[in-house]
Amino acid sequence: MTSILTADGTPLKDSLYKAEKGRRVKAFLLVAPLLLFVLVSFVFPIFEMLFRSVDNPVLAKNLPLTIEKLQKWEGTNLPDQETFTLVAKELLIARENSKVGKIAARLNFEAGGMRSMINKTVRKVRKYKGNDYKKALIQFDKRWGKVVTWKVLKRIGQRYTGVQYLAALDLKVNADNTIGFQSEDRRIYVKIFLRTIWVSFLVTIFCLILAYPVSFLLATLPLRISNLLLIMVLLPFWTSLLVRTTSWIVLLQRNGVVNDILVALNIISEDGRIQMIYNQTGTLIAMTQILLPFMILPLYSVMKTISPSYMRAARSLGASPLKAFVRVYMPQTTPGIGAGCLLVFILSIGYYITPALVGGRSGQLISNFIAYHMKSSLNWGLAAALGTILLFAVLILYYLYNKIIGIDKMKLG
Amino acid sequence: MVFPPHLGIGGKIAHYSFILFCGFVFVFLVAPILVIIPLSFNAEPYFTFTEGMISFEPEAYSIRWYADIAKNPQWAFSAANSIIVATCSTFLATLLGTLAALGLSQSHMPYKSAVMGVLISPMIVPLIISAAGMFFFYSNIGLAQTLPGLILAHAVLGTPFVVITVTATLTGFDHSLTRASQSLGADSRKTFFKIQMPLILPGVISGALFAFITSFDEVVIVFFLAGFEQRTIPRQMWAGIREQISPTILAVATILVVVSILLLTTVELLRRRNERLRGISTS
Incomplete structure (x- = not known):
């Protein structure tokens, strides 16, 4: 079979390929400056830092x-x-x-x-x-x-050496070169990792519980009203993290507004003021509020696309409102639930600022310990090992997010 | 509220508790931010409403904490730093991010998803890890504890937002417009500035605003990279919260809330303009 030729005599396939290649190079050249910038000043430094965990x-x-x-x-x-x-x-x-x-x-x-x-x-x-x-x-x-x-x-x-990873998992090499647990009082990191996962899990669940009804309301209201309410969701999103953390300190401290209201309403006595900040409770409350918009926005954008006729169909076929909601509506929202939960979990597992300011002793997460070893104890190897484990966890979740939802579908505001 | 006639008493209760729950969530979202506004006008150095404030006595309110900000040169100094760093890093992030988004949205772009994965990573990697990495990197090249170092570091953090918003604007872009422009004799530069640019501008601006707020609000990188000379507002607030929490912090916070309301309004207006231009009506 003879190949088709273009006017100047080259095979069509070749000249098409050439034209395509030109466009590919052009597209790539547009991306190249940023790609280079991110690789040199972000990806490479992180790898270099993580290398310190094995470098000795x-x-x-x-x-x-x-x-x-x-x-x-x-x-x-x-x-x-x-x-x-x-x-x-x-x-x-x-x-x-x-x-x-x-x-x-x-x-x-x-x-x-x-x-x-x-x-x-x-x-x-x-x-x-x-x-x-x-x-x-x-x-x-x-x-x-x-x-x-x-x-x-x-x-x-x-x-x-892999010894920093052992230390990060509360293990050590004994004098006789066997691997064993650290002494009881030095065994902290496994506990902190578990606490980080537990706190992130709780924050994700709380966010889901609070966000689901609100997103449903936003998706079913007329657009004019829902746009107005959406601003209330976006305002915290745009407000400085330190401002929000400060306001939680103001609200939750022993002589704060919440305790004052509870005392005024005679729910608690003057001596019975509740310690709600500088502990794990404070971290949980503040993080839930701070990350809530990241749950509401993906849920809302999925729910907005669900046609109300499915629910009506289920109702007309004899399902109770609850059954129609659980069996017909909720399964359609799974992509939103997945996106929101993964996003909130990814963000909370590496959270630093809020736990550092309102966490007290019991609310410190793994990021706070990495910061401690970076800034105070100067044990950079251990900081790098803890960081590698954290980064690895985040990257797995990021990969899942990309597989399930796709990063290009990520929406802001 | 008009209920359908078949709705029983149980349905009504369920509906009202649903509305009540949503109301509670909205209060939970917004109240903590709004409550600090009146508290920042407290005449007493307390973090709670005094009796005078509740009964609206004018003497219970004052602007002394705002006067405090004006008196303390530290705040003006860190505000200047914050604005310089945020503006410069936003400019850099917007420029690089928009170019990259233009390339990424072409169907000929090779290794698209891998490249996108790398470009978005500054948004995903926990800040403490980014900060630690950058600390060593910028120390090695001598840019730690300098404003340029801080600007570059914040620019990297801001780029994912620009890439995401501009790519999102470009997905709805009608490519026959560029072809039409070219067939009418415009060269590719003219086509870009006259056709593409005005259409993607809302996306670019909202991406830039995201990058700006990211830098303006960032404290972890500042914590690692900046010395005393490069203190920014969030760093100063951090010190305030940790060391001597005084109502001055609330006054600063109130100013920041006003700034964020302004930014949010801008982004909302841009989003609506964008949807209108692209023919997706909001109502």
């Missing part, structure tokens, strides 16, 4: 020879004289580069008390004139004479 450079970089030597050490008896000498010398070099603080901090995350051991050793090694570093170090701090200490050093010396 402090000891490997600052005590390289010691760590190398320890890799060959079998771990039954104390290391040889040479290793002791190396660690003493390298600690002094580290001191000159002012890296001792980093080394001490890194070791301290692993085993409490090692910070003081390192600092003490460095101080004394400086003044030491002799040659028998093994004897000297053990004399400076008797922990140098324990095999466990060297095992910690060997383990933390590894350049890449």
